[in-house]
Amino acid sequence: MGEIFTFFGIISEHKEFLFMMHMLLSAGIAVMLAKMAMSNLQIVPRGTQNVLEAYIGGVLQMGTDVMGQLHARKYLALVATIGLFVGIANLIGIVPGFEAPSSDLNMTLTLALTVFVYYNYVGIKTHGVVKYFKHFTGPVWWLAWLMFPVEIVSHFSRIISLSFRLFGNIKGDDMFLAVILMLVPWVLPLIPFALLTFGAFLQAFIFMMLTYVYLAGAIIIEEH
Numbered sequence: 292m293g294e295i296f297t298f299f300g301i302i303s304e305h306k307e308f309l310f311m312m313h314m315l316l317s318a319g320i321a322v323m324l325a326k327m328a329m330s331n332l333q334i335v336p337r338g339t340q341n342v343l344e345a346y347i348g349g350v351l352q353m354g355t356d357v358m359g360q361l362h363a364r365k366y367l368a369l370v371a372t373i374g375l376f377v378g379i380a381n382l383i384g385i386v387p388g389f390e391a392p393s394s395d396l397n398m399t400l401t402l403a404l405t406v407f408v409y410y411n412y413v414g415i416k417t418h419g420v421v422k423y424f425k426h427f428t429g430p431v432w433w434l435a436w437l438m439f440p441v442e443i444v445s446h447f448s449r450i451i452s453l454s455f456r457l458f459g460n461i462k463g464d465d466m467f468l469a470v471i472l473m474l475v476p477w478v479l480p481l482i483p484f485a486l487l488t489f490g491a492f493l494q495a496f497i498f499m500m501l502t503y504v505y506l507a508g509a510i511i512i513e514e515h
């Protein structure tokens with residue numbers, strides 16, 4: 292979207308430069324919010340601390356529903372950090388003069404690969420290589436020859452699912468907003484802004500939920 296004005300575009304309109312600057316901006320905002328929340332911790336939270344405590348509580352409850360409280364607490368930091376970063380990266384694209392770095396496949400694919408490598412690492416660390424990959428064969432031993440390649444393809448497809456779902460939705464939202472701003476640049480875009488804000492939060496929620504689901508599938512293989 293090089294034809295759309297961005298503040299960083301004043302420096303350079305190179306696609307990679309714009310992506311990196313908006314990604315670093317998203318990460319910087321996430322770090323700043325975390326520091327603001329922890330700079331003056333209080334028993335009765337207020338301001339940023341109150342908001343982030345509510346966010347952490349919601350993420351923990353989500354994980355508890357998926358994999359139980361003990362496991363959810365263990366991986367809370369990872370999932371909450373991903374959710375905060377992705378949420379901010381999504382929301383930035385709604386602000387005029389900025390682009391959502393999550394509308395670039397480089398970011399979404401990197402996040403998807405990180406989750407993929409990590410949950411497989413956790414599964415192998417928890418159960419050992421043999422037991423972990425043995426559950427890929429399914430409960431019926433004589434169907435193992437069929438189930439194993441199906442499971443392998445299924446797991447690799449998660450990379451595509453995670454990355455392209457986020458990339459496609461946010462990229463589509465950016466294009467939709469650009470068209471709306473060109474056609475009706477004043478009052479009417481307020482409604483699309485509200486819808487896109489909801490969509491930004493929704494995509495972050497889905498990414499966090501799937502991360503918890505994949506982690507649960509890797510460590511709770513008996514139930515899985």
